[in-house]
Amino acid sequence: MRMTAPASADTALVLVNLGTPDAPTPRAVRRYLSQFLHDHRVVQLTRWLWCPLLHFVILPLRSKPVAHKYASIWIDGDDGGSPLAVYTRRLARAVQLELPALRVVDAMRYGNPALPKVLDALREQGVRRALVLPLYPQYSTTTTASVGDAAAGAHGLATAMIDDYHHAPEWIAAVADSIRTHRALHGAGDHLLFSFHGLPQRLADAGDPYPQQCEASARDIAAALGLPDDAWSLSYQSRFGRERWLEPATDATLRAFASSGVKRVDVVAPGFAVDCLETLEEVSMMLAEEFATLGGEMRYIPCLNDAPAHAAALARIAERALAART
Numbered sequence: 001m002r003m004t005a006p007a008s009a010d011t012a013l014v015l016v017n018l019g020t021p022d023a024p025t026p027r028a029v030r031r032y033l034s035q036f037l038h039d040h041r042v043v044q045l046t047r048w049l050w051c052p053l054l055h056f057v058i059l060p061l062r063s064k065p066v067a068h069k070y071a072s073i074w075i076d077g078d079d080g081g082s083p084l085a086v087y088t089r090r091l092a093r094a095v096q097l098e099l100p101a102l103r104v105v106d107a108m109r110y111g112n113p114a115l116p117k118v119l120d121a122l123r124e125q126g127v128r129r130a131l132v133l134p135l136y137p138q139y140s141t142t143t144t145a146s147v148g149d150a151a152a153g154a155h156g157l158a159t160a161m162i163d164d165y166h167h168a169p170e171w172i173a174a175v176a177d178s179i180r181t182h183r184a185l186h187g188a189g190d191h192l193l194f195s196f197h198g199l200p201q202r203l204a205d206a207g208d209p210y211p212q213q214c215e216a217s218a219r220d221i222a223a224a225l226g227l228p229d230d231a232w233s234l235s236y237q238s239r240f241g242r243e244r245w246l247e248p249a250t251d252a253t254l255r256a257f258a259s260s261g262v263k264r265v266d267v268v269a270p271g272f273a274v275d276c277l278e279t280l281e282e283v284s285m286m287l288a289e290e291f292a293t294l295g296g297e298m299r300y301i302p303c304l305n306d307a308p309a310h311a312a313a314l315a316r317i318a319e320r321a322l323a324a325r326t
């Protein structure tokens with residue numbers, strides 16, 4: 001145990017991810033999307049405008065095709081489920097091995113295991129303080145701050161939160177090592193593309209630090225790999241809705257690569273702690289297929305998931321945060 005702060009089982013580390021449907025069915029997807037898209041941190045439109053659009057257009061039209069996408073990536077078996085849930089659960093177990101003096105659990109902002117219930121259960125089990133670690137390396141009001149909202153109601157439990165770890169040396173090294181290893185095993189492409197989840201440009205203009213933190217992470221990882229500036233670039237994926245989102249978009253970037261003769265591209269998604277719908281279906285299946293039809297070859301480099309190096313990095317980040325509090 002490398003913990004510098006006195007640790008006891010009355011302290012918990014709660015790894016919180018976005019959340020995901022309980023089943024790859026339209027009904028379960030609808031329930032999940034409804035909770036997610038009612039969060040004012042995610043969609044800022046007034047209720048009277050947004051609710052009719054959500055209930056009568058978006059949920060009825062989106063649930064079925066999105067359920068179909070989840071079905072294409074669902075993990076079978078006893079420890080199966082949606083990849084986001086499966087890998088988050090396994091990651092929590094791996095971090096627990098790193099931090100035996102703490103209680104390490106996983107929770108979700110939307111869906112199950114629901115964060116407020118997880119915090120209630122910890123309190124009932126005698127835990128007195130909880131360190132909440134949202135599994136978003138880069139801070140955004142739409143994700144990290146929303147986890148803060150949900151954790152704030154944890155009565156009787158002293159909570160603290162790690163806002164981001166986009167610059168944490170252990171995490172940068174773990175991502176860089178995973179890229180190096182993947183390229184050593186599968187060959188290096190002509191270019192490395194860092195693809196981050198997108199955000200409405202309006203929120204960035206209003207001061208959300210997310211794009212600056214994505215840029216800093218990509219720069220740090222590229223530097224750790226010793227890549228020259230023209231060997232890597234950054235783009236944003238998973239646009240939702242009609243307003244302008246951060247640019248450049250990952251799909252447009254890949255198309256531009258194909259037409260300018262950059263044929264072999266490695267894509268990594270360091271904004272995602274674990275693989276999920278947005279990395280497995282959107283990037284490694286759909287965008288890879290589209291790039292192939294344009295004559296290119298994309299190699300998707302998986303997220304850190306439950307790799308020991310990921311668990312160790314998060315454990316060191318948590319230890320530092322706990323040490324700073326005592």
Ligand SMILES: C=CC1=C(C)c2cc3[nH]c(cc4nc(cc5[nH]c(cc1n2)c(C)c5CCC(=O)O)C(CCC(=O)O)=C4C)c(C)c3C=C
Pocket residue numbers: 018019020021033042043062066082084136140142143197198199200210238240271272275276277278
């Ligand atoms: C306004 C809509 C959205 C914002 C803002 C947004 C920000 C955001 N999201 C992530 C991480 C993930 N998002 C995921 C899925 C997902 N995201 C949105 C919309 C917004 N995201 C939707 C509607 C969905 C569901 C799928 C769909 O209907 O297309 C996921 C994957 C979940 C899974 O089950 O696998 C992740 C992870 C970040 C980091 C972020 C902030 C910038």
Ligand SMILES: [Fe+2]
Pocket residue numbers: 038051054055
């Ligand atoms: Fe509503």
Ligand SMILES: [Fe+2]
Pocket residue numbers: 197238
């Ligand atoms: Fe999202």
